[in-house]
Amino acid sequence: xxxxxxxxxxxxxxxxxxxxxxxxxxxxxSQSFFWYRQYSGKSPxxxxxxxxxxxxxxxxxxxxxxxxxxYVSLLIRDSQPSDSATYLCAVNVLGAGNMLTFGGGTRLMxxx
Amino acid sequence: xxxxxxxxxxxxxxxxxxxxxRCHQTENHRYMYWYRQDPGHGLRLIHYSYGVKDTDxxxxxxxxxxxxxxxxxxxxxxxxxxxxxxxxxxxxxxxVEETQYFGPGTRLLVL
Numbered sequence: 001x002x003x004x005x006x007x008x009x010x011x012x013x014x015x016x017x018x019x020x021x022x023x024x025x026x027x028x029x030s031q032s033f034f035w036y037r038q039y040s041g042k043s044p045x046x047x048x049x050x051x052x053x054x055x056x057x058x059x060x061x062x063x064x065x066x067x068x069x070x071y072v073s074l075l076i077r078d079s080q081p082s083d084s085a086t087y088l089c090a091v092n093v094l095g096a097g098n099m100l101t102f103g104g105g106t107r108l109m110x111x112x
Numbered sequence: 113x114x115x116x117x118x119x120x121x122x123x124x125x126x127x128x129x130x131x132x133x134r135c136h137q138t139e140n141h142r143y144m145y146w147y148r149q150d151p152g153h154g155l156r157l158i159h160y161s162y163g164v165k166d167t168d169x170x171x172x173x174x175x176x177x178x179x180x181x182x183x184x185x186x187x188x189x190x191x192x193x194x195x196x197x198x199x200x201x202x203x204x205x206x207x208v209e210e211t212q213y214f215g216p217g218t219r220l221l222v223l
Contacts, residue, residue: 032210043202043214044155088155092210098143098162099170100212104154 006103019076023089032092116215135203144186148199
């Protein structure tokens, strides 16, 4: 079982809708959770991180963490065609130092 | 790209030849990482460094070696390249906290 799981997609949403991206992880000792966006042919760029249960908002993005259920999600409000990209979930596990384990990513397509 | 450069950006080489990829940072971050990214496998850690001359293996280290003689440079060497090492290689850096920032990547094709 992979340590960090994401649906590969593509997830298709119309422009202006809310896109919901989900990630589950297997290690209950996971401490920190990160969302990266990767455009085709480009490098991953950090969107946001979350450490505590609950919601964290940054502009149109909201990260949600539920450690009891071992999932983290990313909501993108008012989705734009420019949000079309692959979204990577990454998890830092207790005892793993600064190392992150990445999920395979979910491809998001926002249709005008 | 958070003051991170990678060189070369593209390389084509033949099986059995040595290849060295360079990652250079201007952020003075302590930690540096090398990942490879392949379809169906996502980002996988090859090696990482937690200081000058301090390195350790990641998930997919076989066939790769690294060196870090200066804070700003982290080299990844494929001693004898194989076709299975055709991939996109990303360097990343971080400070004491875990947030990692990625370089632009190197596309390597081994024929």
